[in-house]
Amino acid sequence: MINYCPHWVSSGLALRICLFVCSLSAMMNKLEAADFQSADLPPVLEFTDGSPVVNYEDWKKRRAEIKQLWCDTYIGQFPHEAPSIQAIQIINQNQRGDGVIVRNVRLTFDTPNRAAFEIRLLLPKKIRESEIQDLPLLLTQPRHYQVAWAEAAVERGYVVCFYPGVDYNHREEAFPGYENVWRTFQKEYPNATWSSSLGIQSWLASRSLDYLLGDHSGLLINPEKVGIIGHSRYGKQSLYAAAFDERFTAVVSRSAGSPAAAGYRFTGRDTFMETVVDAPSEWALPSLKRFFGREDALPVESNGLMALIAPRYCLLHTAHNDGSDPSFAVERSYLGAKVAYQFLNAPENIALQYRGGNHNPITKEHIRSNLDWFDWAFKRGDIKRSDFKEKLLHDFDWKQWKAQQSSSDLIPPGDIAPLNEKADWLMGDIPEGLEGRNTHPLSIIGDDSRGVAVWSRERWKPDNVNRLSVSFGSNIQGQLAFPKENPRPLPIVIWLHPFNYSHGSNEGYGVEGTTIYYRLAQAGYAVLSFDQCGFGDRLLEGASFYDKYPQWSKLGKMVYDVRCALNFLTEGRGIAAQEMPPLDRDKIILVGYSLGGMVALHAGAFDDRVTGIASFCGFTPFRTDSDEKSTGGIRRWWQWHGLLPKLGLFDRNEEKIPYDFDELLKAASTKPILIYSALHDRGVDSDEVEACVERAGSGALTFIHAEDVNRFQSSQHKVLIDWLASIE
Incomplete structure (x- = not known):
C-alpha cells in the first residue's frame, strides 16, 4: 500500500489529504468506461440505444x-x-x-x-387416470x-x-x-x-x-x-x-x-x-x-x-x-x-x-x-x-407530501441565515412537545420478538466481546458491544449503518471476520448500534413516517435519534438489560457508512457532546448532484428514499440548495473528522467530493481518497481503527 500525504495550505488553514492507493484484485481493476451507466434500473420499455418501445x-x-x-x-x-x-x-x-x-x-x-x-x-387422489x-x-x-x-x-x-x-x-x-x-x-x-x-x-x-x-x-x-x-x-x-x-x-x-x-x-x-x-x-x-x-x-x-x-x-x-x-x-x-x-x-x-x-x-x-x-x-x-392487496413500503409520493405543506414551510432561509437554521429547515420540524417527552415507555424487547432474527445479530460475535441490549428515545432498541475485559472507562462509538433496509445496523453479506461494531469492541471501544428509522426492526416505521409527521423528514428523525442516543450515553436517559460497562463520556465518536455517514455529519456538526466524526462514503455535494449525473442525483434523497423531501424543491436548481457538506465540515472543524471516499464510488462525483473537502479547509480533517469502490470491510475498518487511535 502506498500512502501519499500532500498538504494544501489555504488562508492559513492546513488540510491533510491522505491518498491511499489500494491494490485491488484483477476483477476489480476492470473499471473501464461502460457503454451503459444509470443509477436506476434500465427501463424495460426502452431499447439499449435509448429508443422507446411504442407498440x-x-x-x-x-x-x-x-x-x-x-x-x-x-x-x-x-x-x-x-x-x-x-x-x-x-x-x-x-x-x-x-x-x-x-x-x-x-x-x-x-x-x-x-x-x-x-x-x-x-x-x-380424488380421480383416476382415465378421468x-x-x-x-x-x-x-x-x-x-x-x-x-x-x-x-x-x-x-x-x-x-x-x-x-x-x-x-x-x-x-x-x-x-x-x-x-x-x-x-x-x-x-x-x-x-x-x-x-x-x-x-x-x-x-x-x-x-x-x-x-x-x-x-x-x-x-x-x-x-x-x-x-x-x-x-x-x-x-x-x-x-x-x-x-x-x-x-x-x-x-x-x-x-x-x-x-x-x-x-x-x-x-x-x-x-x-x-x-x-x-x-x-x-x-x-x-x-x-x-x-x-x-x-x-x-x-x-x-x-x-x-x-x-x-x-x-x-x-x-x-x-x-x-x-x-x-x-x-x-x-x-x-x-x-x-x-x-x-x-x-x-x-x-x-x-x-x-x-x-x-x-x-x-x-x-x-x-x-x-x-x-x-x-x-x-x-x-x-x-x-x-393480494398492494401495500408498498417505499413508494414515497412527493407531490402528496408537498400538498400537505404550508406555503411558508416551503420557503428556505435566506443566504445569511445561520447554518443550523438552514439545516433545521431542510430536515423539517421536530414535532411540538416531542423534546423531553416520554412518548413511549422504555422496555427491553427480547431478541426473539424483534424483526431481525437473533442468530443474525450473534453470528459474528467474538468470544471476547459482550453484547448488551438497551433502549432509549422512542423505545429504540439498541445494542452495546464492548470488550469483556475493560480495565479503563471505554471511549464510545455510535455506529450509524448504511442503506440496509432488511437488517439495519446488523451486517449481512461481505463480512470479513467480524462486523464493525464487534471489531471496534475488540479494539477497546464501547459501540452503540441501533436500527435507524425505516430500517431493520423499524422498517414499518419508515413506511408510515410521513403520515404521522408530514412536516418532519426521515433524515431529521435519524439525527434526532442520534441526539437521543447521546442523551442516553451522557445523561442516562435510557435503560439497559444489565449493568453498563464503565464509559468515557468525554470521548464519543460518530461513525457512519453511506447513509450513516450523511447522518453522522448532520448530527455531529451541531452537538458539542460529539468529539469526533468518521464518515465513510457518506456524501457527494448536494449542489452539484443533478439528475444528469450518473449518481442518481439528489432525487435519491427526496424521492427514492424519501429522506429529505424539501430537496425536491430544488430539482434542476440544485445550486440553490441552502447549504452543502463543506459548511457542515466547517461547523464541525473544532473536532477531529475523518472523511473516507472511494474514487470509484458510483454514488458520488469523486472530483466534487475532493473539491468540497478542500473548501472546508480544516486542519483537524483527515481526507482519504481510496483507489477502491464503495465498500466498508476489514481494510476500511483498519483505516478507522488507526484513525481512532491517532486522535486519542
Missing part, C-alpha cells in the same frame, strides 16, 4: 433484446435447439394411503450421449422445505412435478442425484455458453414440460394452467423458467434475492446485501464479477427478467426483514417490471406480497396464500385479485 412489435424486439442481455450478462446462452425426448420409462408407481399416486418417470433425450433424468409426479382432464400443473424443486407446497397443491387437485432442480450444494435423500443432472446436460452442449446451474435447471424444468404437456404423459393437463414455485435460490430458478418459457402460465417467486427479484444496483456493498461477488460461482457467469462496485453499468436487471413474464402471472413474496431480498430493491424491481404489464394492459397480473419476519420459514399461511395465487390465475375457486 407491440417493438415490445417483441425489446423482449428478445432483454433475453439476449440476460444470457450474456448473467447465465450464458442456452443451446439453440431443445432436444427431443427419445424414451420414456415409468420406473415405478404406487398409491399412498391417502390415495395420491406417486409416479417416477425417466426421460431420455436426443443428446450426443442420450442424457436422461428422472422426475417425480404426484397425481391427485384426468383439464388439470392444473405445478412444478417445484424437491428441496425439503418446499415439499409442503407440493402436498398442499395435490390436495387442491393439482398434478405436481418434482424436477431435478436441487441446487449443486444441496442434497435430498429422497431424490438422489437431482443436484447433479444440470452438470450432465451442460457437458452435452460444449458449444453453449451456459454456465449457471440455476439457468440450466430452469431449462430442465422446460424439458419436463415437454413431456408433461405432450401426448405421451397420459395426463390431460390444461396448458393454460401451468405454474412453478420456488423459495430463495429456487425462487430465482423459478423466475428464470417462467421468463424463458412462455408455457409457464404463472410463477410464485419467494425471497429470490439478487439478481432475480432484487436488482444489484440496490444490493451493493452499501446495503450489506448480496453483491455480484457474493453468489456461488456455479450460479452465474464469471464475467458478472467485473461489475462489482459498478453495478450501474449492468445493461439489464431484475425488472427486465420479470418483464419477460408479462402479461403472464407473477407473484413476488418477500419478508420485511429478509436478509437476501431487501424490500427497497424488490419494490424498485417490481415497479420497474410492472411498466411492461401496464403496457400490455395486464397490470393486475403481477403482485408483490409482504410477510412479517425473515427469509425463513415457509408457514402454512404462506403456503395457502401462494397457492391461492395460482388458483386465481387459473380461475379456480372463489379467490379474488383483491386478496
Whole structure:
C-alpha cells in the first residue's frame, strides 16, 4: 500500500489529504468506461440505444433484446435447439394411503450421449387416470422445505412435478442425484455458453414440460394452467423458467434475492446485501464479477427478467426483514417490471406480497396464500385479485407530501441565515412537545420478538466481546458491544449503518471476520448500534413516517435519534438489560457508512457532546448532484428514499440548495473528522467530493481518497481503527 500525504495550505488553514492507493484484485481493476451507466434500473420499455418501445412489435424486439442481455450478462446462452425426448420409462408407481399416486418417470433425450433424468409426479387422489382432464400443473424443486407446497397443491387437485432442480450444494435423500443432472446436460452442449446451474435447471424444468404437456404423459393437463414455485435460490430458478418459457402460465417467486427479484444496483456493498461477488460461482457467469462496485453499468436487471413474464402471472413474496431480498430493491424491481404489464394492459397480473419476519420459514399461511395465487390465475375457486392487496413500503409520493405543506414551510432561509437554521429547515420540524417527552415507555424487547432474527445479530460475535441490549428515545432498541475485559472507562462509538433496509445496523453479506461494531469492541471501544428509522426492526416505521409527521423528514428523525442516543450515553436517559460497562463520556465518536455517514455529519456538526466524526462514503455535494449525473442525483434523497423531501424543491436548481457538506465540515472543524471516499464510488462525483473537502479547509480533517469502490470491510475498518487511535 502506498500512502501519499500532500498538504494544501489555504488562508492559513492546513488540510491533510491522505491518498491511499489500494491494490485491488484483477476483477476489480476492470473499471473501464461502460457503454451503459444509470443509477436506476434500465427501463424495460426502452431499447439499449435509448429508443422507446411504442407498440407491440417493438415490445417483441425489446423482449428478445432483454433475453439476449440476460444470457450474456448473467447465465450464458442456452443451446439453440431443445432436444427431443427419445424414451420414456415409468420406473415405478404406487398409491399412498391417502390415495395420491406417486409416479417416477425417466426421460431420455436426443443428446450426443442420450442424457436422461428422472422426475417425480404426484397425481391427485380424488380421480383416476382415465378421468384426468383439464388439470392444473405445478412444478417445484424437491428441496425439503418446499415439499409442503407440493402436498398442499395435490390436495387442491393439482398434478405436481418434482424436477431435478436441487441446487449443486444441496442434497435430498429422497431424490438422489437431482443436484447433479444440470452438470450432465451442460457437458452435452460444449458449444453453449451456459454456465449457471440455476439457468440450466430452469431449462430442465422446460424439458419436463415437454413431456408433461405432450401426448405421451397420459395426463390431460390444461396448458393454460401451468405454474412453478420456488423459495430463495429456487425462487430465482423459478423466475428464470417462467421468463424463458412462455408455457409457464404463472410463477410464485419467494425471497429470490439478487439478481432475480432484487436488482444489484440496490444490493451493493452499501446495503450489506448480496453483491455480484457474493453468489456461488456455479450460479452465474464469471464475467458478472467485473461489475462489482459498478453495478450501474449492468445493461439489464431484475425488472427486465420479470418483464419477460408479462402479461403472464407473477407473484413476488418477500419478508420485511429478509436478509437476501431487501424490500427497497424488490419494490424498485417490481415497479420497474410492472411498466411492461401496464403496457400490455395486464397490470393486475403481477403482485408483490409482504410477510412479517425473515427469509425463513415457509408457514402454512404462506403456503395457502401462494397457492391461492395460482388458483386465481387459473380461475379456480372463489379467490379474488383483491386478496393480494398492494401495500408498498417505499413508494414515497412527493407531490402528496408537498400538498400537505404550508406555503411558508416551503420557503428556505435566506443566504445569511445561520447554518443550523438552514439545516433545521431542510430536515423539517421536530414535532411540538416531542423534546423531553416520554412518548413511549422504555422496555427491553427480547431478541426473539424483534424483526431481525437473533442468530443474525450473534453470528459474528467474538468470544471476547459482550453484547448488551438497551433502549432509549422512542423505545429504540439498541445494542452495546464492548470488550469483556475493560480495565479503563471505554471511549464510545455510535455506529450509524448504511442503506440496509432488511437488517439495519446488523451486517449481512461481505463480512470479513467480524462486523464493525464487534471489531471496534475488540479494539477497546464501547459501540452503540441501533436500527435507524425505516430500517431493520423499524422498517414499518419508515413506511408510515410521513403520515404521522408530514412536516418532519426521515433524515431529521435519524439525527434526532442520534441526539437521543447521546442523551442516553451522557445523561442516562435510557435503560439497559444489565449493568453498563464503565464509559468515557468525554470521548464519543460518530461513525457512519453511506447513509450513516450523511447522518453522522448532520448530527455531529451541531452537538458539542460529539468529539469526533468518521464518515465513510457518506456524501457527494448536494449542489452539484443533478439528475444528469450518473449518481442518481439528489432525487435519491427526496424521492427514492424519501429522506429529505424539501430537496425536491430544488430539482434542476440544485445550486440553490441552502447549504452543502463543506459548511457542515466547517461547523464541525473544532473536532477531529475523518472523511473516507472511494474514487470509484458510483454514488458520488469523486472530483466534487475532493473539491468540497478542500473548501472546508480544516486542519483537524483527515481526507482519504481510496483507489477502491464503495465498500466498508476489514481494510476500511483498519483505516478507522488507526484513525481512532491517532486522535486519542
